[in-house]
Amino acid sequence: MRPGINATQTERIIQALERAGYQATPNRRLVAELVASADGHFTAAHLLDRGRRERVTIGRATVFRALDLLTTLRVVERLDLPSGSHAYVLCDPDEHHHHLICSSCGRSEDVADGELPALIERIGRRSGYRIEAHRLELFGTCPRCAGAEADR
Amino acid sequence: MRPGINATQTERIIQALERAGYQATPNRRLVAELVASADGHFTAAHLLDRGRRERVTIGRATVFRALDLLTTLRVVERLDLPSGSHAYVLCDPDEHHHHLICSSCGRSEDVADGELPALIERIGRRSGYRIEAHRLELFGTCPRCAGAEADR
DNA sequence: GGCCGAATGATACCAGGTCTCATTCGGTGC
């Protein structure tokens, strides 16, 4: 097994695939491993690169298709970084949450805040809109990076 | 003057440019007019299209450059639609706010909620992150579109 | 072992956006 692979996470992803009735093909396993071992957010290009460095060949389209699949299974979510580019993060499919992203190292954390729904409901009432979806993204510096910064 | 142009908005945009020390060239004026008369959010391609239909020639790069400029002046903001594509909206540069976007007609409204900062501060404290930026986007159906739907 | 639909890879393609570079424009000093 490759170094840095988180076997439990990989299994979790594979199981999500199988539970939804998709084949756990070698390619999808590979993508699952790459995703599970990514530290923080990543892009499709990033996965392809890592794959290539480990001498595994996998088509670009296949990676995109796998990410798509994982996105619809909510195992992975697509982020819009402030730069305007897209990235993906591994996350918990079971509860609604938002992402807190470290702008320095890219690590991401799921945050659930119980009060956001109330706030959104209030905005809906005030504006007359029927609010159907929302997205909250938080960007900052994680404790580890903040510590490293302070050390210098 | 073109039909549907909101002269006051156009002037507001031009003034923001001049205040920041940029030339209010005919091209930038044109972009300002197109932006001011857009109903809801729009893309660069959309502006180019409208320009072309009105037989005005303006380079693609110029439109992107103008939008960039307006974005840094905060007269316009870039949105990330749920589809993953980008759009721009005209908005108020003077106060921090978020966008409420009608998924049916694309109209967008600025919303300011006084309680969000407190919520974010709480998340920061709980997670240990130093939160530096955030983005909240709300998607739904505006009263007008909801009404039209109900009529059918 | 054979069948069939799902998965794959190569490749072409598309959209949104950026870069480059030669040209033109506009404001300023004279």
Next chain:
DNA sequence: GCACCGAATGAGACCTGGTATCATTCGGCC
């Protein structure tokens, strides 16, 4: 009014992220 210089422009090449097409291959099931 004119010359000058930096800012703005347009054309087009280019890049990146992502999608569509299509022939081939794979995997699970009978």
